[in-house]
């Protein structure tokens with residue numbers, strides 16, 4: 332087997348390196364720190380957690396807990412280290428940051444088949460197989476090479492995530508299904524607003540508390556992903572002429588266009604996850620919950636993904652990468668971790684684990700494994716390939732899984748059980 336080059340010794344890159352080396356593959360792991368720094372990392376350790384020390388819930392009734400459960404079934408190396416570095420945190424898996432990162436670094440350094448090279452990779456040259464796991468803060472030189480490789484503006488530098496809800500938890504009675512000017516299928520749920528409701532919403536968006544930006548995030552927003560509250564501040568009618576414009580959306584209940592409209596767009600093929608079009612935002616989570624309280628029909632809606640806007644580097648994976656997250660333009664060039672559009676520590680580790688399997692299958696000339704769609708891993712794999720329109724990074728959430736019937740608690744319990752059964756059945760087949 333050829334030697335593999337991995338670029339980036341973060342969460343994904345370290346997991347790929349350890350997994351491949353455990354399978355007897357020689358690895359060169361390139362990490363640019365400490366010589367070249369990022370805006371967020373503070374140490375020279377691999378797998379540094381740049382913000383919270385929590386890897387979220389351990390409970391399987393939580394999507395992140397379920398994902399961790401699946402990862403444990405597959406022998407995830409970084410979760411083993413996390414367990415050895417944990418600090419008390421109730422139902423969350425929280426770690427002593429420094430202990431965790433130093434333990435990962437030691438595991439990598441002590442592995443006979445891994446050579447850790449402290450060097451910045453600036454180009455995409457490699458011999459047989461290379462994994463780019465350079466993360467949300469990929470160095471500018473490498474970002475430029477990635478952009479040149481794909482010859483398009485398909486490397487994004489900001490997340491602009493809208494709120495996503497579980498449509499089954501919304502009261503859709505006052506909404507109507509339509510596409511603008513009846514073009515195409517009636518795919519959207521449209522929430523009509525009266526003038527009073529609309530003005531109240533605008534006032535709320537302007538006054539509600541927002542999250543703070545990091546220093547390195549003070550750069551301007553792209554117009555296409557302007558936070559909804561920034562648009563609202565530009566003038567009271569900005570939204571009604573912009574993302575909330577009612578033109579071409581006649582409410583069948585009244586026979587006229589409403590004063591303003593929020594559109595809900597389906598985000599996964601089978602799931603119940605719907606996004607509020609254009610509602611990317613820096614509102615705090617509390618404010619986002621309050622915001623739903625003043626949107627007709629969404630008072631009790633379950634939020635599956637919170638809106639956020641922050642610095643990130645990620646690829647338009649569904650269009651640029653294949654089902655293994657290998658470049659469609661160059662065999663052997665894999666991408667792993669947050670750069671493919673997964674969001675979060677555990678998701679990045681998970682994608683590192685998936686990548687190690689994909690690389691092995693690629694080297695053996697075998698088809699890559701796609702996990703069942705009922706598992707969180709399988710759902711994330713599918714999202715990275717199938718997500719449509721403007722691709723936005725994804726975290727583990729139940730809205731990605733195929734729909735089931737029942738009330739909120741029953742749905743969740745059923746999804747968890749189906750996910751566990753599916754993974755067990757899948758693994759028992761070898």
Ligand SMILES: Cc1cc2nc3c(=O)[nH]c(=O)nc-3n(C[C@H](O)[C@H](O)[C@H](O)COP(=O)(O)OP(=O)(O)OC[C@H]3O[C@@H](n4cnc5c(N)ncnc54)[C@H](O)[C@@H]3O)c2cc1C
Pocket residue numbers: 338339340341342343344361362363364369371372377378379381382383450451452453464465466467468469470473545642667668669670674675676677679680
């Ligand atoms: C400011 C900030 C706060 C965050 N807070 C959270 C949080 O609280 N919870 C959460 O779950 N997620 C959080 N995230 C997301 C989190 O960073 C990622 O989920 C996770 O670390 C990504 O893993 P990764 O392996 O893809 O990238 P990283 O862990 O960032 O690893 C990438 C590595 O590649 C190296 N590198 C970059 N370019 C090169 C190059 N050219 N050559 C060699 N090495 C290179 C970097 O130094 C780094 O070590 C945050 C992200 C940021 C930017």
